[in-house]
Amino acid sequence: xxxxxxxxxxxxxxxxxxxxxxxxxxxxxxxxxxxxxxxxxxxxxxxxxxxxxxxxxxxxxxxxxxxxxxxxxxxxxxxxxxxxxxxxxxxxxxxxxxxxxxxxxxxxxxxxxxxxxxxxxxxxxxxxxxxxxxxxxxxxxxxxxxxxxxxxxxxxxxxxxxxxxxxxxxxxxxxxxxxxxxxxxxxxxxxxxxxxxxxxxxxxxxxxxxxxxxxxxxxxxxxxxxxxxxxxxxxxxxxxxxxxx
Amino acid sequence: xxxxxxxxxxxxxxxxxxxxxxxxxxxxxxxxxxxxxxxxxxxxxxxxxxxxxxxxxxxxxxxxxxxxxxxxxxxxxxxxxxxxxxxxxxxxxxxxxxxxxxxxxxxxxxxxxxxxxxxxxxxxxxxxxxxxxxxxxxxxxxxxxxxxxxxxxxxxxxxxxxxxxxxxxxxxxxxxxxxxxxxxxxxxxxxxxxxxxxxxxxxxxxxxxxxxxxxxxxxxxxxxxxxxxxxxxxxxxxxxxxxxx
DNA sequence: GCAACCTCTGAAGAACCTCTGAGCGACGGC
DNA sequence: GCCGTCGCTCAGAGGTTCTTCAGAGGTTGC
Numbered sequence: 001x002x003x004x005x006x007x008x009x010x011x012x013x014x015x016x017x018x019x020x021x022x023x024x025x026x027x028x029x030x031x032x033x034x035x036x037x038x039x040x041x042x043x044x045x046x047x048x049x050x051x052x053x054x055x056x057x058x059x060x061x062x063x064x065x066x067x068x069x070x071x072x073x074x075x076x077x078x079x080x081x082x083x084x085x086x087x088x089x090x091x092x093x094x095x096x097x098x099x100x101x102x103x104x105x106x107x108x109x110x111x112x113x114x115x116x117x118x119x120x121x122x123x124x125x126x127x128x129x130x131x132x133x134x135x136x137x138x139x140x141x142x143x144x145x146x147x148x149x150x151x152x153x154x155x156x157x158x159x160x161x162x163x164x165x166x167x168x169x170x171x172x173x174x175x176x177x178x179x180x181x182x183x184x185x186x187x188x189x190x191x192x193x194x195x196x197x198x199x200x201x202x203x204x205x206x207x208x209x210x211x212x213x214x215x216x217x218x219x220x221x222x223x224x225x226x227x228x229x230x231x232x233x234x235x236x237x238x239x240x241x242x243x244x245x
Numbered sequence: 246x247x248x249x250x251x252x253x254x255x256x257x258x259x260x261x262x263x264x265x266x267x268x269x270x271x272x273x274x275x276x277x278x279x280x281x282x283x284x285x286x287x288x289x290x291x292x293x294x295x296x297x298x299x300x301x302x303x304x305x306x307x308x309x310x311x312x313x314x315x316x317x318x319x320x321x322x323x324x325x326x327x328x329x330x331x332x333x334x335x336x337x338x339x340x341x342x343x344x345x346x347x348x349x350x351x352x353x354x355x356x357x358x359x360x361x362x363x364x365x366x367x368x369x370x371x372x373x374x375x376x377x378x379x380x381x382x383x384x385x386x387x388x389x390x391x392x393x394x395x396x397x398x399x400x401x402x403x404x405x406x407x408x409x410x411x412x413x414x415x416x417x418x419x420x421x422x423x424x425x426x427x428x429x430x431x432x433x434x435x436x437x438x439x440x441x442x443x444x445x446x447x448x449x450x451x452x453x454x455x456x457x458x459x460x461x462x463x464x465x466x467x468x469x470x471x472x473x474x475x476x477x478x479x480x481x482x483x484x485x486x487x488x489x490x
Numbered sequence: 491g492c493a494a495c496c497t498c499t500g501a502a503g504a505a506c507c508t509c510t511g512a513g514c515g516a517c518g519g520c
Numbered sequence: 521g522c523c524g525t526c527g528c529t530c531a532g533a534g535g536t537t538c539t540t541c542a543g544a545g546g547t548t549g550c
Contacts, residue, residue, distance in 0.1 A: 082277060107449070108274070111368050111442040112281020136285070159432045159486070160478055172507060173480045208510055209527080216528060232527070234517070417496060453499055454538080461539060479506070479537065496547075505538075515528075520521100 011042040013139050022063035023047040024054040037123045051075030070097040092133035120201035124177045150186045151242025169221050178214050182240040191237040256287040267308040268292040269299040282368050296320030315342040337378035365446035369422045393428040396487025414466050423459050427485040436482040
């Protein structure tokens with residue numbers, strides 16, 4: 001299911017070992033999906049459903065990154081964070097929180113280099129944030145920094161800027177995430193289901209043609225009056241590729 | 246080019262070794278956040294929760310700078326300072342004190358080149374003070390001195406002066422710190438949470454739209470009638486960037 | 491103690507984004 | 521070629537997010 005990306009090339013940390021991530025969440029479905037996606041990106045994944053198990057596991061697994069649900073059955077998220085920090089000196093933590101739990105004071109989290117994502121989130125968002133954390137922590141993920149390039153189309157993820165042939169292109173949030181997903185998988189046909197799974201939040205009941213709609217928005221902004229880069233593969237999905245092929 | 250990319254790059258002292266800072270504070274949350282932020286700026290960080298531990302640690306760790314809470318469970322801050330001074334000849338000390346605590350006594354101390362910040366403080370404030378101390382002590386932090394430049398916008402941190410296109414701009418304290426944070430991260434989208442975590446004090450329960458408000462103040466002063474440099478990225482945050490993109 | 495200034499709150503309105511439904515067009519099989 | 525299916529796009533409702541105003545309360549400096 002999650003086989004996009006050159007499948008089994010594991011990511012590597014600065015020490016040469018493959019990058020390890022620990023997913024801590026008590027909703028089995030969510031854990032499943034997250035783990036799958038992360039594994040598909042080349043991470044070595046483990047998961048735990050509560051804080052105690054997680055901490056025990058972390059001791060031997062020694063993850064480079066942790067995806068941590070703020071609400072756990074046993075221990076509170078901040079506690080887990082502190083413990084983790086104490087035992088592993090360099091670890092990046094990405095929190096998952098309910099939208100209105102932000103008020104519960106996650107203050108200071110982002111200042112310490114960590115980050116958080118509010119539910120419901122899209123996989124793209126989680127993966128992107130994680131990449132950002134890693135990059136900032138110096139465990140280079142992609143060597144070429146935060147520039148995504150396909151043909152004359154360039155995306156700067158940090159600045160959230162997209163440029164084609166020198167012209168700056170304004171994108172909405174969803175448009176941006178869709179394009180990012182396409183650009184991360186150039187020359188590869190992505191099905192609408194795949195796109196929906198990655199770009200839209202996991203609880204989206206999408207019955208309608210959202211993907212087509214947003215593809216059409218993107219085309220208007222990106223392909224407008226130029227040689228098109230977004231191609232439809234009838235009955236299968238869409239591909240993004242530079243003209244030359 | 247000019248951009249200060251988030252350093253995985255450690256800071257370096259005059260002797261070439263990475264800059265070391267020791268955080269001495271007995272509130273775990275605060276220590277956590279401070280350490281995280283400092284590490285994120287490229288410091289090598291250690292922390293201690295009381296004076297005795299701190300002094301022992303300092304002996305082997307030999308920090309270039311120390312962030313020291315005035316109120317410690319065991320020894321009094323002044324004592325610690327004296328001891329530190331005796332064992333490390335060149336060390337910069339930044340005190341953390343309660344607002345109404347013994348300002349006069351501390352005033353004497355700062356004469357020695359050290360500095361202090363009163364609680365509750367913002368991370369920006371602590372980090373900036375620390376940079377100032379280092380610079381004054383000759384352990385150059387940023388080679389280009391204390392000028393922040395983004396496009397035609399210039400900030401002199403020491404003088405607390407901001408100029409755009411030749412015109413001097415008056416800013417309140419919060420406005421200044423917000424702008425400084427933006428200017429330290431040009432062309433990079435900062436989320437409201439990040440801004441809140443850095444610019445507002447750590448104990449701020451901020452429920453309302455303070456960030457938006459202050460962004461609007463800044464815009465009125467900085468972008469007024471010019472090509473805007475502060476841009477909203479809907480659903481994500483704000484970016485500061487010079488026009489030429 | 492007063493004036494000047496600053497910070498934050500609440501609320502209202504504006505701007506913007508997302509998704510739905512529907513109609514039309516394009517493609518491919520027969 | 522004709523028809524059915526699949527894909528494209530329009531227009532708009534509804535929701536979310538941003539902006540700004542006006543003012544209360546606090547702080548600072550005189």
